[in-house]
Amino acid sequence: MNMHLVIFSVISAVLISCALGVVISRNIVHSALFLLFALISVAGIYLVLLTEFLAIVQLLIYGGAIVIVILFALMLTRNEEYPRIQNNKLWPIAGILSVLVLITLSVSYFQSDVIRNASTTISPAGVKSLGSSLFTTWAIPFELASLVLLVALIGAIVIARSDKGGN
């Protein structure tokens, strides 16, 4: 039992239970908070994988931005059904389907020689090399991503803006 494995197991346990909390909790605000903790534990996983930069990005964007936006949305769309939001009637089938997906995927991972024969050393990623490859090799997707953000921005404004007119 080495130290890494212990840390990993603890974080994973937290992650999975928080994730389950997100999808099981009856109160949607609790769900949002569980989501926050789950995302923070994902950042922990990144730290285990020796990628501090991504862990920080994860905390900032997910924990800082996305969860806040979700909380805002929750506040803006608040109504009386929030504290006891129900599952839909399909939930047993949903459970079966996700277990089936879980089984299929895990079986394939266990069967894969490539995955099992992977090296066991974790190679750290430096921020510097990350940055240089982001702005050289990946420049085109990077530019495209900026356009995607632009579209999302314009779209969100157009859609959410409450201008006059309408019925």
Next chain:
Amino acid sequence: MIEGSNNLLLLTPEFVLAGLALLVFTADLIIPEGKKEWVGRIAVVGLIGLLFVTASTVMGITQPVYNNFLLVDHYSFVFKMIFITVGIITILMSEEFVKTNLTSQGEYYGLVLLAILGMNILVQSQEFLTAYISLELLSFCLYVLVGYSKFNPKSNEAAIKYIIFGTFSSAILLYGLSMVYSVVGSTLYSDIAQVLSTSGFMDPVAMLGITFIMIGIAFKLGIVPFHSWIPDVYEGAPIPVTAYLAIGAKIAAFAFLARVVIGVMLPAEELWSSWKIIFAILAISTMVIGNGIAIVQTKVKRMLAYSSIGHSGVLLSGIVVFGSTNGIVLESLGYYLVGYAVTSFAVFSAITAVTYNNNIELIKDFAGLSDEKPLLSASIAIGLFSLAGLPLFVGFTIKFYLFSSISIGGYLWLAGIAVLASLVSLYYYLIMIKSMYVDVPEQERAHADITVRWPMWIVIILSILMTIALGIYPDPLVNQLNEISDLLK
């Protein structure tokens, strides 16, 4: 392999398009309320210019650009021209609709332009992340456009459904990509193909990953069983956007699928030989379910949505014969897509003209249209006859050409099923035609308030003429498309 160049000049069309989109957004700020249609007209002029720019910069060039992430070749050239034309037509046919029904008119056109940019990059990408991001660029524009009629609850609902489905399928696609990546270690098509085609390599993780990626793309195309979103989204979206989804987005997704199949699967022969079976099964179920359900529809848009699902099935059966014919199938698919686009525009533009300022949506509401608006109903009827594959129209030649290439690929039975499916499709198209030409309207002069402006006339007349002209003499177009089949050799 050809060494990738960083010659960004080859990306001129994309830069110009992005610039044009920004220009349109800026113009929207300057042009006063009430004259917003000029934003669209600027976009149209810009796109027409872009056609020439594209033809003059990238025609006839085959070169990988930027670390092999993108490939500029004849295939992408042809599709770029198609997308730009689709964009022009969409903007022209939107004008009346946008002015009457939507707020924030200016941004509408900018989003259409950015969607074209997404499609353009999608067909030339040779790397999954680039493809994914351009797909998202396209989808984001479409999410917004679908929900653009924001005081219409149906439009809201369609947009919600679309974005949930879209992100869900993106998540699946990405998960598949991550599985492939954890085996292959790269996201370039060529690298993946190289690893997959290594003799006897059948890693379950990579295989499932490929499956998930295909499911993500199948969602965009609306392949059964990933089709359920299509009718709802098509019905709720503003109708020019429906046309854009059914024509532009579908062609883009299809071109992307063909590219992935050619780039990733074909080199791995073992993989492809078993995937063919899956594609054949999907194609059959798509044709059967799409055309079968269309029969019982009562709303025009839903009927067209199911019929477009049926067409996806036909297209998919063209993919099945990749590798077993000498390239001719790719050309016939391209021809099919062009013919399908032209024909669908004839139908959609006329339906837009009929419905933009009233709430007609049922097939029976079209009763008596032929007496009041003969040209509009003729346009719909010609389009539907063509979609059903009757001769004299392009619908016949494209189907004949595609079915011929499917059958020389050794899949005569698949072509037979496709023929039967188009027989079924004739039935529900006839219901619509019967409604327009034969049925008696419930009230007199039900369509009296329809007025059609010149941009719409241009679209309608042009698409009818093209539907007939391409059906009678397709040679020039087919020759143009001939070169794209080089990809399959």
Next chain:
Amino acid sequence: MQYFWLIPVISFIAFIITSLVGNKILKQAWIFPVVAIILGLGIYCFGLTEYLQSRFDLEHCVRSSVTGMVGCNYSVGWFSAGVTGKETVDSFLGFTVDPLSLSVAGLAIFVALMVQIYSIGYMKDDPRFGWYYSVQALFISSMILLALSDNFLLLYVAWELVGLCSYLLIGFWYEKPDAKEAAKKAFTVTRLGDVGLLIGVLLIWIEVGSFNMSDLFSYVASGQMESWVIFSISGLLFLGAMGKSAQFPFHVWLPDAMEGPTPVSALIHAATMVAAGVYLVARTYPLFVESEAMMLIVSIIGLITAIGAALICCVSIDLKRALAYSTISHLGLMMLSLGAFGYTAAILHLLAHGFSKALLFLGSGNIMHSIDDLDINRMGGLKSVLPGTTILFCIGALSLAGIPLLSGFWSKDEVIVSIVHNRNILFAISSMILVFLSGFYMIRLIITPFFGTQNRDYSNAHKLPMVMLIPMGVLAVFVVLFGWVALYMPGLPSSFGTFLFYSHPKNFHLEPDIASITLVVTLLSFGAGYLFYVKRISIFQTFKTRMKFLITIIENKYYFDELYQILVDKIVLPIASLVALFDRVLVNDIGINGPGHITRSIGSLIRYHVTGRIYVYLGLMTSGMIILGILWLWIVRL
């Protein structure tokens, strides 16, 4: 001859002009189509003379090694694509002029001209006069295209176009629900056959690598094609022919098609379009003769159709429907003849029947026009009201019944000869029964309306304009004279049998023993008809009551319509809604409400379809995903 392509083009231009101008602007909408047809007839006559006089030294003409006939081909490139060899799609727009296409095109042009002139009077007061003429022009254009085309692709295009025109014209009076239903039925039923044709054409292309007919024939003649391929291709083509020519079991559409205007029935559903199936089989005859089994099937289908339809015709009380069943019966006879290697006889009968039947239909149009009724039991004694029509109708009917010297006699005789020579005794006896039946129903159709006791008052009958009688007179002249062509071909030293033939020309001549047997049988049938309908002999009446059961079956057309209705209602539509049900409701309702609610939700499907929910769709997707994933792993691990 190289200007033959002008014939369809001129008519097509007439179609465009007429449909654009309509009868809103131009009152006389008939002018363009009729002028186009007259021009077409001129070109045709010119070409025919040219062919007959100098057919051996023209530039494009070759004597086909398969059929033995001289054919002239003219073609231009249409579209081509692909790489090389077998994978190239090369298509040509081309036409071929040989005796077969000359015969069928000639029939089409001539009858179309007569019918269009007739229609000037018949359709005069119709509000959609212009539309009628524009569709007629489109029809004649595509029918000529069908007769002349030299490749299967073009033939298929023309084939679909004539079907479309037929659909439009059957449903011409679409205010009548019957007409709408009939149009839909005709279209759907013939399309079923067309699927076979299309697949057959694709198969030809796969096998031969060309759509060109002569390529196919030389390929077949070279013996490279396996016998089962020949069988299946010819079978698929025959499926298309069966649909178009209303052969059993696709015959149901033709009687209903009589809902259209009567001139349309005369042109499309008697003389030309329905004969296209026979023409297709004749055109691809080199393929059919290679397959013994297929020939037998063709003749058996022909025989069943001919006898079945003839029986119905004997009891039908609607004049036009009776004529339609007679058409089906004669088409069956042509198929039977083709199947019995009577190639020339079949085409001769096609022509003779085309003239005669067009005459008969126009005659029934006259009756319709003047007394506005078609029930033959309510007629009787028409000869005093419509003397001219009576004479013309009798000429047509006697010709088809096979009275000597009229054209039907010669052609039917040739058909019987080939059946007797090439098929066994059962076929011979059956064809004699057929001769008897056709004589019987024809005499019935003459006696009951024209000569029987007058059942009603004709005082307010409309007068017939000359423009309707003259074309009928011309047709009658043809009916009388055309048979002599069989014996002597104008412009040629010998008969029709040396003009149009398959592999071996032969001089037509009367075979006295067979001809006399046929004649005796026909006269017998006339006698029976006389006794039955004029004398009303009691023994026949008892016979009628005894056989009530059988006659009811025949009167109900063997319940074929009901059978098809059941098939559609109980199988096709439920499958469609089942698929819809599965997709939307079943998945949803089972998932949501559990099995307890299934019954109720299906029961009140219309009112209660709670769908449109995101998670149901997503669940469907995910199930699809899992199925695909598992399927995939299974395939890989196999």
Next chain:
Amino acid sequence: MLELIHFNILSVLLFSVGLYGVLARKSAILIIMAIELMLNAVNINFIAAAAFKHGGGLFTNFDGHILTIFIITIAAAEVGLALALILRIFRNKSTVNVDQFDMMKL
């Protein structure tokens, strides 16, 4: 020893939990949250694969990390847009319950 497969299994678990959330919950916002969980599963997979570079493969540079950055970016944009749409439909229908989003059917 920590191995690649541990992370893969973790990611599969997270993915399935997210999938369950998407399929089983009624609130549109919760569905969006569950999709975020699925995307995080993807990210874990990518980074793990890039971190455990195995010999002989094509693993060069830090593609996995880069992919993750892009996915986080896109996901953020997606959430913004989706929530704007949800806000809009809430104003029109006063609910975010997907059971109520069934104006269009059959």
